[in-house]
Amino acid sequence: MKPRCHPLLSVLANPTVMAELDQAGWDKLIRQAGRAGLLSRLALLAGDQGLIEKLEGPIQHHLVAAKTLAERQRRAVAWEARKLDQALAKLNIPVVLLKGAAYALADLPAGRGRLFADVDILVPKSSLGKVESALLMHGWHGTQHSAYDERYYRQWMHELPPLTHIRRQTHLDVHHNLLPETARLKTMPELVLEASEPLEGYQALRVPCLEDMVLHSATHLFHEGEWGHGLRDLVDLDQLLRHGMSRPNWWDDVLGRAEALNLTGPLALALRYARRLLDTPVPNDILSRSAIDLNPLAWPWRDALFIGGLLTAHPSCRLAYSGLAEFMLYIRSHALRMPIHLLLPHLLHKAWTDMRGEKGET
Amino acid sequence: MRLNELSLDDLRQRLRAGLQLVTGPFTFRIVSSLPGIAQGLSKLYGEFPLSDEPFADFHVRIDALGGPRHFYHPQAQFWVDEYTPFKPLPRDQAFAMLEWGMNWCVASHAHYYLMLHAAVLERDGHALIMPGDPGAGKSTLTAALMLDGWRLLSDEIALIDRNDGLLYGLARPVSLKNASIDIVRGHDPQAILGSTARDTHKGSVAHLKPTTNSVLRVNEPAQPTWIVFPRWKSGAEARLTPHSRSAAFLHLASHAFNYSLLGQLGFQRAAALMDRCSCWDFEYGRLEEATALFRELAP
Numbered sequence: 234m235k236p237r238c239h240p241l242l243s244v245l246a247n248p249t250v251m252a253e254l255d256q257a258g259w260d261k262l263i264r265q266a267g268r269a270g271l272l273s274r275l276a277l278l279a280g281d282q283g284l285i286e287k288l289e290g291p292i293q294h295h296l297v298a299a300k301t302l303a304e305r306q307r308r309a310v311a312w313e314a315r316k317l318d319q320a321l322a323k324l325n326i327p328v329v330l331l332k333g334a335a336y337a338l339a340d341l342p343a344g345r346g347r348l349f350a351d352v353d354i355l356v357p358k359s360s361l362g363k364v365e366s367a368l369l370m371h372g373w374h375g376t377q378h379s380a381y382d383e384r385y386y387r388q389w390m391h392e393l394p395p396l397t398h399i400r401r402q403t404h405l406d407v408h409h410n411l412l413p414e415t416a417r418l419k420t421m422p423e424l425v426l427e428a429s430e431p432l433e434g435y436q437a438l439r440v441p442c443l444e445d446m447v448l449h450s451a452t453h454l455f456h457e458g459e460w461g462h463g464l465r466d467l468v469d470l471d472q473l474l475r476h477g478m479s480r481p482n483w484w485d486d487v488l489g490r491a492e493a494l495n496l497t498g499p500l501a502l503a504l505r506y507a508r509r510l511l512d513t514p515v516p517n518d519i520l521s522r523s524a525i526d527l528n529p530l531a532w533p534w535r536d537a538l539f540i541g542g543l544l545t546a547h548p549s550c551r552l553a554y555s556g557l558a559e560f561m562l563y564i565r566s567h568a569l570r571m572p573i574h575l576l577l578p579h580l581l582h583k584a585w586t587d588m589r590g591e592k593g594e595t
Numbered sequence: 596m597r598l599n600e601l602s603l604d605d606l607r608q609r610l611r612a613g614l615q616l617v618t619g620p621f622t623f624r625i626v627s628s629l630p631g632i633a634q635g636l637s638k639l640y641g642e643f644p645l646s647d648e649p650f651a652d653f654h655v656r657i658d659a660l661g662g663p664r665h666f667y668h669p670q671a672q673f674w675v676d677e678y679t680p681f682k683p684l685p686r687d688q689a690f691a692m693l694e695w696g697m698n699w700c701v702a703s704h705a706h707y708y709l710m711l712h713a714a715v716l717e718r719d720g721h722a723l724i725m726p727g728d729p730g731a732g733k734s735t736l737t738a739a740l741m742l743d744g745w746r747l748l749s750d751e752i753a754l755i756d757r758n759d760g761l762l763y764g765l766a767r768p769v770s771l772k773n774a775s776i777d778i779v780r781g782h783d784p785q786a787i788l789g790s791t792a793r794d795t796h797k798g799s800v801a802h803l804k805p806t807t808n809s810v811l812r813v814n815e816p817a818q819p820t821w822i823v824f825p826r827w828k829s830g831a832e833a834r835l836t837p838h839s840r841s842a843a844f845l846h847l848a849s850h851a852f853n854y855s856l857l858g859q860l861g862f863q864r865a866a867a868l869m870d871r872c873s874c875w876d877f878e879y880g881r882l883e884e885a886t887a888l889f890r891e892l893a894p
Contacts, residue, residue, distance in 0.1 A: 255649070256648060256649045256650040257649035257650070259650060260649055260650040260651060264654065264676055267676075268676060268677075268678070289650075290620075291620065291621075291622070291650060291652055292650065294620070294705070294707035295652070295704075295707075297706075297707045297757075298704060298705060298706035298707045299706075301706045301707075301856065301857060301860075302706060302856070304858065305855075305856045305857075305858060308858060547676065547677075548676065548677050
């Protein structure tokens with residue numbers, strides 16, 4: 234049985250379903266997809282099918298608007314990447330774009346109509362200082378963080394405090410790892426940097442190899458607490474996985490890479506829920522091999538938690554316990570991020586600053 | 596069916612379940628249990644059509660916020676689906692909040708159109724576009740021209756079709772602020788205004804009912820013809836002076852809601868608009884003189 238969230242989930246699994254929607258179906262789809270950040274993607278897919286012109290005026294207008302937004306996003310990210318490349322080319326280090334910006338600039342299906350609010354890059358930890366000063370010279374600066382926030386990021390996290398460009402007001406996250414320094418799960422960002430591929434037309438900018446894109450996306454989705462974007466991130470995974478299927482040994486390569494990077498846990502979850510919610514054609518044996526280290530008795534509990542969390546974008550998608558799932562996932566993301574002797578004081582500090590109405594970033 | 600065919604009780608009931616109000620190209624599905632919303636809609640939106648189609652462009656709700664404040668400082672909140680673009684406001688500002696919320700919906704989603712921040716009125720198929728900085732007297736002049744027979748397309752958002760370059764309207768009420776509320780009342784005793792919301796972030800705000808002509812002909816597009824930058828100055832004689840076209844272009848582009856978002860298309864549409872329009876500065880001190888002068892305006 235499919236969980237609720239009709240028609241969004243059916244359309245994501247099979248975009249040709251859009252041709253059969255009636256007005257009420259579009260009414261729901263536009264709202265669900267809009268809230269999930271997926272409307273621009275659907276608009277491009279509808280365009281591929283030659284469907285947009287056939288739709289009634291108002292519906293057509295929503296899709297044309299969403300397509301326009303996708304085009305703008307593509308222009309903006311190319312411009313931002315150009316500026317980043319100029320700022321960092323002289324350092325002679327690999328600068329690896331992550332997530333949305335990487336999919337878009339590498340022209341992957343996952344990048345089509347993908348909306349994002351910031352650009353993420355991964356650089357060698359040893360070059361962080363150089364990178365930060367070069368970015369500052371070119372207009373990227375930190376925005377009003379408290380001393381506590383600064384310390385939180387610099388000592389514990391896998392990224393610098395978020396940077397904003399002084400003129401364009403665009404956001405940049407500079408990562409040196411895929412997971413926080415304090416997380417129990419450890420991976421090897423140097424392997425990701427090493428296996429990254431050059432991006433045509435740019436000097437310093439690179440993108441992760443396809444397997445690493447999958448693994449980073451999975452790690453991000455199942456380890457960070459951003460469940461508002463959960464479904465969109467799962468769509469990324471679905472698209473990356475489907476794209477890789479044209480390669481020989483794809484599934485074995487992904488599994489092997491997950492072991493090398495010590496990220497088999499997030500991959501197992503990604504494969505399971507992509508197949509469950511979006512019909513990603515993950516072979517059965519791959520699914521069971523990926524989950525070999527996970528306790529099989531915990532699946533009902535995990536399913537409830539993650540499916541609840543993935544379906545939070547729009548009120549009509551929510552399950553009865555989505556709110557609870559979201560809360561537990563929030564706790565989980567923090568518990569994964571740092572050990573309890575760091576986490577408790579951190580949450581107390583946050584509660585204290587929230588109560589006093591101070592704006593904390595973390 | 597039009598809104599004024601419902602009694603106030605029926606309207607309240609419909610609003611609780613969801614009332615689909617059609618304003619030009621957009622249908623708003625509005626849910627609200629607040630009496631101020633039903634009253635405001637009934638007073639200002641009487642001639643607007645209602646829809647029972649299964650599709651609405653925007654699903655909005657405006658209702659009271661619960662909690663202890665309910666007793667000493669009642670508040671209203673505006674939702675688009677479940678998203679809240681604004682902080683809650685005092686409950687007696689609810690109707691103004693609905694108006695701002697509806698503007699927000701259009702301005703942040705309707706990228707099918709090039710959207711300029713300007714008032715638009717029409718006469719004989721020709722559109723008058725009035726950008727204007729806050730306090731320049733744009734709304735007051737818009738109200739006076741509408742009451743003088745010009746057809747109102749919009750007091751805030753000029754919608755330019757991406758294909759034909761024509762202007763499309765919403766015909767929603769004109770938002771009047773502070774002194775202009777009494778000025779418009781004094782200028783035309785027939786003017787119908789909603790209740791005044793005081794101490795909003797824009798000061799006192801009241802909305803003026805659009806003329807019947809504006810509402811009934813809302814779906815007729817208009818040809819862009821004049822761009823006029825109004826400026827009210829105490830005691831000034833009404834006069835039009837030519838405005839630099841390049842400066843007008845820059846002003847429109849930098850005050851647009853989505854000029855840069857549309858990229859090349861935005862530039863092409865704005866440039867085509869400029870080609871069809873003459874550009875003017877307009878200084879005035881008295882509304883009677885202003886409306887008389889605009890009656891003589893030739894394409």
